[in-house]
Amino acid sequence: MSQANEATSLQASKDVQGDHAVSRVSPEERRSTFDVAIVAAGFCIAMSGLFAGSAMAMGLSLRQAILATVIGNTILAVYGGLVGAAGAREGVGTAMLSRHSFGRKGSMIIGGVLAITMLGWYSVQVGFFGITINTMFPEGGFITNARVAALWGGLLMMMTAYFGYKGLSLLSKIAIPALLITSFIGIYAAVRQVGSISLLFDLVPPEPVSLGVGIVIAVGSFAAGASAQADITRYARDSKAAWIATIFGFVVANSFVILAGLITSLATGTGDLPSSMLALGLGFPALIVLISAQWTTNDNNLYTSSLGLSNIINVKKSRIVLVGGILATLIGVAGLADYFVAWLVLLGVTIPPMAGIIIVDYYVLKKGKYEYGPGTEYVDIYWPAFIAWILASVLGYYIPWGTGALNSLVLGSGLYLIIDYLMAVLKINVSTGMTVEDETGF
Numbered sequence: 001m002s003q004a005n006e007a008t009s010l011q012a013s014k015d016v017q018g019d020h021a022v023s024r025v026s027p028e029e030r031r032s033t034f035d036v037a038i039v040a041a042g043f044c045i046a047m048s049g050l051f052a053g054s055a056m057a058m059g060l061s062l063r064q065a066i067l068a069t070v071i072g073n074t075i076l077a078v079y080g081g082l083v084g085a086a087g088a089r090e091g092v093g094t095a096m097l098s099r100h101s102f103g104r105k106g107s108m109i110i111g112g113v114l115a116i117t118m119l120g121w122y123s124v125q126v127g128f129f130g131i132t133i134n135t136m137f138p139e140g141g142f143i144t145n146a147r148v149a150a151l152w153g154g155l156l157m158m159m160t161a162y163f164g165y166k167g168l169s170l171l172s173k174i175a176i177p178a179l180l181i182t183s184f185i186g187i188y189a190a191v192r193q194v195g196s197i198s199l200l201f202d203l204v205p206p207e208p209v210s211l212g213v214g215i216v217i218a219v220g221s222f223a224a225g226a227s228a229q230a231d232i233t234r235y236a237r238d239s240k241a242a243w244i245a246t247i248f249g250f251v252v253a254n255s256f257v258i259l260a261g262l263i264t265s266l267a268t269g270t271g272d273l274p275s276s277m278l279a280l281g282l283g284f285p286a287l288i289v290l291i292s293a294q295w296t297t298n299d300n301n302l303y304t305s306s307l308g309l310s311n312i313i314n315v316k317k318s319r320i321v322l323v324g325g326i327l328a329t330l331i332g333v334a335g336l337a338d339y340f341v342a343w344l345v346l347l348g349v350t351i352p353p354m355a356g357i358i359i360v361d362y363y364v365l366k367k368g369k370y371e372y373g374p375g376t377e378y379v380d381i382y383w384p385a386f387i388a389w390i391l392a393s394v395l396g397y398y399i400p401w402g403t404g405a406l407n408s409l410v411l412g413s414g415l416y417l418i419i420d421y422l423m424a425v426l427k428i429n430v431s432t433g434m435t436v437e438d439e440t441g442f
Contacts, residue, residue: 072218087230
């Protein structure tokens with residue numbers, strides 16, 4: 001825990017909104033490394049990882065895919081770990097971390113972008129959940145109707161987020177072991193169908209691509225989520241625990257899930273993951289994988305969005321979860337979320353540079369010295385952060401090579417340092433207004 005954290009722990013804001021949405025997590029409420037790691041794994045293990053592996057199977061050999069997966073998830077773990085370690089040191093989530101780099105009112109914009117993005121993906125995945133359930137169990141009757149399944153799936157995912165970090169932890173402790181066991185069953189079935197693991201290594205992909213493309217697929221599968229890692233690790237006891245949890249979540253858990261999707265698809269020769277699992281006779285295990293992967297990620301999507309909104313409106317976080325979850329579920333049920341995917345992909349390029357700016361501000365410019373609590377002063381808007389953010393997002397979107405999320409992350413970090421330095425040398429006033437934090441965290 002940082003010196004600033006220790007110095008203000010006795011005068012921390014009242015937990016008015018619940019689950020420390022706009023206040024520091026106190027030392028006595030911190031959780032074990034295992035607890036944080038299992039929640040981090042739940043966040044990282046998603047259907048996007050399974051489908052990333054399935055996509056790799058079409059263009060990479062097994063050796064290339066393993067290498068691309070490890071490299072990609074190491075990249076995610078490094079920048080996710082930097083954000084997560086800062087969150088653990090300060091005991092706050094990503095939106096609150098941004099108060100110092102973007103300003104108090106500027107952090108409301110950050111919270112809004114995080115909320116819209118995560119609610120949007122919640123909605124998309126709810127709709128996708130319903131379609132996949134219907135595809136895998138078309139004769140299941142009313143309960144597996146695509147829209148009905150989307151409805152009960154969305155409400156299920158919402159409930160654990162409603163109970164805050166405790167709900168995420170409880171679900172992850174149940175779902176992650178179940179998901180890992182059933183994934184092992186899937187890998188075993190895939191190897192058995194092919195004949196041996198060595199034959200899997202000998203398979204030639206139908207549409208070969210470079211190793212770099214595979215790395216881009218791995219990074220792109222969770223680029224935005226890594227930027228919000230502080231929302232998970234703020235309950236870690238120290239930065240070391242945050243790093244362990246983040247590395248476990250990405251390098252171990254997410255890599256395993258990507259490879260599970262890869263091997264399953266390699267064995268059947270199709271990139272349609274649900275069809276691949278059915279072809280291997282994995283009806284019930286596939287259902288467990290589907291529900292576990294969707295649920296443990298989507299409740300985190302809703303949780304992160306509620307933390308972002310809590311930084312904007314002074315309403316109890318559990319109410320934000322209910323309203324946001326119901327609204328996003330209804331959008332997913334109606335099938336409207338499909339129209340938002342292009343917009344959400346665009347937002348996915350804008351979030352990593354925000355994380356890069358926070359990383360540079362915290363570790364380089366402020367040397368890990370942030371303060372929170374009643375009486376803390378923030379500028380309202382710090383313009384260098386917004387200029388760097390906008391430029392990095394635009395350039396990251398239009399640069400034709402690599403992955404937009406990673407490009408914008410690097411650009412955001414570098415541009416912020418350069419602009420901040422130039423403004424200081426030229427002695428230009430780069431901030432607007434001043435806000436003093438009250439006892440409610442606002």
